[in-house]
Amino acid sequence: MNPHAMRDPGENMIGLSSPSQPPAFDDHFCDRFEKLLIWRRDVRQFRSDPVPDDLLERLLDLVQFAPSVGNSQPWRFVRVGSASTRDAIRSSFERCNRDALAGYRGERAKAYAGLKLSGLDRAPLQLAVFCDISTEQGHGLGRATIPETLTWSVVGAIHILWLSARVHGLGLGWVSILDPDEVTSALNVALSWRFVAYLCLGWPDDVHDVPELERLGWEARTAKGRVVLER
Numbered sequence: 001m002n003p004h005a006m007r008d009p010g011e012n013m014i015g016l017s018s019p020s021q022p023p024a025f026d027d028h029f030c031d032r033f034e035k036l037l038i039w040r041r042d043v044r045q046f047r048s049d050p051v052p053d054d055l056l057e058r059l060l061d062l063v064q065f066a067p068s069v070g071n072s073q074p075w076r077f078v079r080v081g082s083a084s085t086r087d088a089i090r091s092s093f094e095r096c097n098r099d100a101l102a103g104y105r106g107e108r109a110k111a112y113a114g115l116k117l118s119g120l121d122r123a124p125l126q127l128a129v130f131c132d133i134s135t136e137q138g139h140g141l142g143r144a145t146i147p148e149t150l151t152w153s154v155v156g157a158i159h160i161l162w163l164s165a166r167v168h169g170l171g172l173g174w175v176s177i178l179d180p181d182e183v184t185s186a187l188n189v190a191l192s193w194r195f196v197a198y199l200c201l202g203w204p205d206d207v208h209d210v211p212e213l214e215r216l217g218w219e220a221r222t223a224k225g226r227v228v229l230e231r
Contacts, residue, residue, distance in 0.1 A: 038209050040163055043171030044119045046202035051125045051170065056201075059164050066160040068153035070138030075157040075196075078128040078187050088186035089178065089198065090120050096177045111218060119173040123200030128183060129158060134192035154196045161199070171204035 025033075060077065068074065080086055097117065104112050120126070131154045133147075143149045158174070165172045180195040214220050 036163060036166060039207070040166045041171065041204075041208060041211060043173045043200070043202075043204045043207075044116050044212065045205040046119050046123045046171065046173075046200065047205055048122050048124055049203050051201060051203075055168060055170075056125065059161055059168070059170075062164045063157050063161050066153070066157035068138070068156065069143050069149035070141030072135055072138030072141075072143070072150060072153060073157075074132045074135045074137070074150045075154045076130040076132050076189070076193055078130065078189060080126040080128055080187070080198075085186055086120070086126065089126075089183060092179050092182040092186070093118055093120060093175065093177055096179055100177060111216070115213075115216065115218065117177055118175050119200035119202070120175065123173065123202045125201040127199045127201065128187055128195065129154060129197040129199060130184075130189060130193035131196050132190070132192055133194050151194065151196060158197055158199070165201060169203065170201055171207070173200040174198070175200060 063075065064073065066073075066075075080089065101109060101112055131151045133150055135150075162172045175198040178198055183198060184193070184195050208215065211221075
C-alpha cells in the first residue's frame with residue numbers, strides 16, 4: 001500500500017483556509033470547465049513514462065474535497081506496483097474478459113474482441129480503490145436508510161480524481177472487467193474494505209474529445225439521460 005495514502009488528511013492539504021468571499025467564476029472559466037468535461041475521457045492506451053510522486057500526492061489531496069455522505073470520506077486507495085500483484089490483476093482481467101466475450105454473438109462479438117479494454121499493460125500508475133464500509137467517520141449520518149451512499153461517495157471521489165488528472169495532462173482508465181473477490185484477495189486489504197474500482201493512470205498515447213467506444217462504433221451518446229420527469 002502507498003504509505004502516503006494513510007497520512008493525516010489535513011497534512012499539506014490544498015486551500016484549507018476559507019476565503020472571506022467565494023471566488024467568482026467568469027465566462028472564461030466556465031468555458032474552460034466545459035472543455036474539461038468534454039476532454040475527460042476513459043483512457044486505455046498509455047505511454048510508459050512514470051507519473052511523479054508529487055503529482056500523485058497533489059491529486060490525492062484534491063480528492064479529499066469530494067462530497068461524501070456524512071463527511072465520511074470512505075475512499076481507500078492501494079497503489080499496485082509489484083509485478084506479482086499486477087500479474088494477479090491481469091489474470092483476473094483475462095479470465096473475466098473471456099467470459100464477457102462469450103456472452104456476445106455475431107458482429108457484436110467481433111466488435112468486442114477488437115476493443116482494447118484495459119490499460120494494464122503500460123499504465124505506469126495503477127490504483128485499486130475501496131470503500132471502507134465500517135468507517136466510523138461521519139458517525140453514520142445519512143447512510144442508515146441508504147447504506148449504498150458510502151460506495152457512491154467513493155465514486156464521487158473517483159470522478160474528482162478523473163477531472164483533476166485531466167487538468168494535469170494525465171489520462172485515467174477505469175478497468176471494470178475484474179472479479180472483485182480476486183482483486184481484494186490479491187491486495188490483502190482489510191475485510192471491511194469493499195472493492196469499487198481499479199484505475200490506470202498515466203500519460204495518454206493519444207487524446208480525443210470523443211469517447212473511444214463512440215469512435216469505434218460500439219455505442220453513441222444519446223439524450224435519454226437528459227429527460228427530466230415531472231410528477
